[in-house]
Amino acid sequence: MENFQFCISTNVLFGKDQIENLPNIVSSYGKRILLVYGGGSIKRTGIYETIKSLLAQYEIHELGGIAPNPRIENVYEGVRICKQQSIDIILAVGGGSVIDCSKVIAAASCTEIDAWQMIINRMPVSEALPICAIPTIAATGSETDAGAVISNLATNEKRSFFSPNIMPKVAIIDPTYTFSVPAAQTAAGAADILSHLFEQYFVPQSTFMGDLLVESVIKTIIKYTPTAMAEPENYEARAQLLWGSAIADNATLCNGNKLCPFGVHGMEHELSAYYDIIHGVGLAILTPRWMRHVLSDATVERFARFAQNIWDIACSDDKYEMANQGIIATERFFKSIGIPMTLSELGIGCEHFEEMANHAVETEGLLYAYVPLTKNDVITIYKNSL
Template identity: 40%
Template sequence: MLNFDFYSPTKIFFGRERENEIGPIIKQYGFKKILLHYGQTSIKKTGLYDRIVASLKEQEISFVELGGVEPNPKVDLVRKAIQLAKAEQVDLILAVGGGSVIDSGKATAVGACTEEDIWRFSMHELSPQKALPVGVILTISAAGSELSNSCVLTNSENWLKRGFNSDLIRPLFAIMNPELTFTVSKYQTGCGIVDIMMHTLERYFTDSKDVELSSYLAEGLLKAVIEAGKKTIENPHDYEARATLMLASSFSHNGLTGLGGKLYFTVHRLEHEVSGMFDRVAHGAGLAVLFPAWAKYVYKQFIGRFARFAYQVMDVSKDIKAEDAALEGIIRLEKYFQSLGMPVRLKELDIDETSFEQMAEKALGKNETLNGIIPLNKKQIIEIFEIAK
């Protein structure tokens, strides 16, 4: 087990109708003026916007607002949000939505405290030194950004998708009512389930030794998500299943399931080139395609770990020898993704081999290899895309 720091300061307000408490919650922290940040039209169609505004007005909390956050949030809108936050001198960013809105809000929180362009942080040219506090009302169980220290943006000038990490952008609080996810479409629910699982799978498949506690935590979370995912796809209004997914979303990406292990997030970095270059692709859909392909490429060098995953999570019989079980676990995971309505091949995303070289080059940047339990060079990355095609 490696040395580690664990920091998860976000206060969770969980349960039915907790979003109606947003005014009193903000007031108890002493904030006077906020930026209300949200996505497209669903916040108003569902009545959530009206309930939030009523609660804020009741507590006499001033606010300005900026909607329009897209999936794969764009740096251009973040720049507008930063200008607004500075001009209005807000003291809290309230992000209402899923990972895209939260990441946009986090970036705004950093940008409001600096004169530097926010994209420089995404390109790792600068590290945040200060940020406004961020509050969250979560409406999609997926990215885990409500508890994480990460923030990912897309630059539409060059279609690069890049992120940065900082404990300064971990939200101050998160309001989590599973009922707010009842209206999420089947496809987006499926994308969310994959994303939740991937944040733990990327931590679980580590080359670090003696990480038993986090391994068991990861296996338990994955099994719970698989079962809750099945129930949610069958019945979108299953409160308990939605609640399980919402909590799993948060604790899959706050570091808990990877304590003591080395973190690479190789598949995420590959997927960022897919949904970065092809903005129509949902992040979870891209992960559903690429993770099984990556796993098929590397598993023979980590038979023990992949076999354990097969036995413990995918219910492969322990009578099956380890190497066969390892592959069977990957195949069963891929079939599970399909059962959620997820694509498992790049062709389903209308992406063919003509893009593979460019995606590989973008993934590498200026490096010769992409870090992972097996470092990948350009040729190897293209081979993974070939498996996924």
């Protein structure tokens, strides 16, 4: 069991109507709020109105229109507002992009350092504005973690950034806020959650307990994703996906495992940096191709266990057969929830594979992955995903 440091200080209020606690939460931080949100779905669903009415006594500034794969320009705009308006607390209402964007705004608003420089130089954050996160989709689990991913389309870069000081102080997690998430986005979110879990499961060394815990949440996501797609207002399904996403992403389950960069995540970052595709979709497409590519005598036991414990593939002496059945089941699952499972379907060709592969290996630490990936490995996996 590896040494670890673990601290998730976010105060989680989970469940229907927890939003009623919002005025109490905000009042402990101040009067001036920056409300960050995405494409306006929070207006259609009524969350926006609820927040405005609950916080009628407060000064609310707004930063809407945060797109998936949030851009550094969004961050700059948020920082400008926070500084000009002396914002006391950021209210991040949306998916991972909104919450990630808010995290970097929170940090960059308390310094004179340029936000993109802060990210690429992985600068420490000594101070940040408090964040109250209200997720509206089960996906990244950004509401209870210390990370953010920001894109710079000018340079085709997508970079992650971490600091314990950007972790939300409070998360109001209400499953009913995800009732309106369309089936396709529910599926993409599930792929994102599963990818976080695979990241903790396909590692050089894991613990007995860590493996069981990660498998528990993988099984939960696989069980409830089709339910949530078929019955969008099924509270239990939405709730399990949402809480599953929160604990899938913040090391709760895998403490003590020996972690390393996850090949699929790094390769996908390039895809969405170049083509602005949905993160979860890119992850789902790459995952089975990555699994096939890294299957070897060194990994076959793990993939066979995965097949048996997750997909109920019967135990047999032929571990490769078991492993392959598990990979096929994984691919079938993603297809069954309607994810387009080739890059071609997304209009992506091989024109940038060379530079994307170069970039992934250089910046995403793929040489230190569970199975180290060279530039040629990455190109092969991209090509197999066409």
